[in-house]
Amino acid sequence: MANGSRQAAWEFFGAELKRRREDADLTQVELGSRVFVSGGYIGQFEQAIRKPQLDVAHRIDGVLQTDGIFERLCRKLIDDKRYAEYFAGVVELERQAAQICEFEPTVVPGLLQTPAYTSALTLATHPFAADEFIEERVTARVERAQILSGPTRPLYWVVVHETVLRVPVGGPDVTARALDHMADLADARRVVLQALPFSxxxxANNGSLRLMEFEDAPPVAYTETSFSGTLVDDPAMVKRAERAYDLLRGAALSPEASLALVRSAAEDFRRCTSTT
Known part of the structure; x- marks a missing residue:
């Protein structure tokens, strides 16, 4: 489903939610209190500014006695074939998050990648893929990154291992531009960026880790390996993930020193390009 038609479908979801809520003679605040979110969130669902999580959609169906229609719509809309099945729901949570804290040990985080960097990564894992497949992955990642410039953009904090700054992806020029882009976003205050040096x-965490916090819902953690991902909502496990992230953040360089290291690594790749 294209991005435009997906947005139109969410707008239908919101309009239908408003109609069913008004038919039940409930205000946004009253419905929100019954499904454990704020009335403001119900208003944002109805305006298609934010999208409900599956459990919220399920509770809305229960309160409005709508025979599962909102949960089914929600499941359909987050079933995006451009993403692995285990990741599609995470994309929707990103769009709803008030804060995202991410650690990446090997590659530039997806929300900070350039199209050329994404293309090179996709080709590395799918060496026989058709151009259309690669373009689809690049487009999906560019769309994801739009949350950093939207009206409800989250506070985004990223820690990258120094490995990210040293491994060429797509060649020195592509990597240099990707590091420049990451640094530019930090300069523009779209992201708080720290680097964890080799030293x-x-x-404190060996794999990719993402923590997401929401205004009116409990936090979740997401961990990922090469072929699978796990969304964690158990409070005790989320707390463990938060402690691991605090240790990573504490061991990392300051944002100022990190930015200098990223810029220096980009220059190193540019020098490689000029000597070849």
Whole structure:
């Protein structure tokens, strides 16, 4: 489903929610209190500014006695074939998050990638893929990154391992431009960026880690390996993930020193390009 038609479908979801709520003679605040979110969130669902999580959609169906229609719509809309099945729901949570904290040990985080960097990564894992497949992945990632410039953009904090700054992806020029882009977003205050240097030793977390916080819902953690991802909402496990992230953040360089390291690494790749 194209991005435009997907947005239109969410607008239908919102209009239908408003109609069913008014038919039940409930205000936004009253419905929100019954499904454990604020009335303001119900208003944002109805305006298609934010999208409800599946459990919220399920509770809305229960309160409005709508026979599962909102949960089914929600499941259909987050079933995006451009993403792995285990990641599609995470994309929707990103769009709803008030804060995202991410650690990446090997590659530039998806929300900070350039199209050329994404294309090179996709080709590395799908060496026989058709151009259309690669273009689809690039477009999907560009769309994801739009949350950093939208009206409800989250506070975004990223820690990257120094490995991210040293491994060429798509060649020195592509990597240099990707690092420049990451640094430019930090300069523009779209992201708080820290680098975990090699000198810090073993990291407190070995894999990719993402923490997401919401205005009116409990936080979740997401971990990922090469072929699978796990969304964690158990409070005790989320707390463990938060402690690991605090350790990563504490061991990392300051944002100022990190930015200098990223800029320096980009220059190193540019020098490689000029000597070849």
């Amino acid at each position: 810090a030793g073993a990291p």
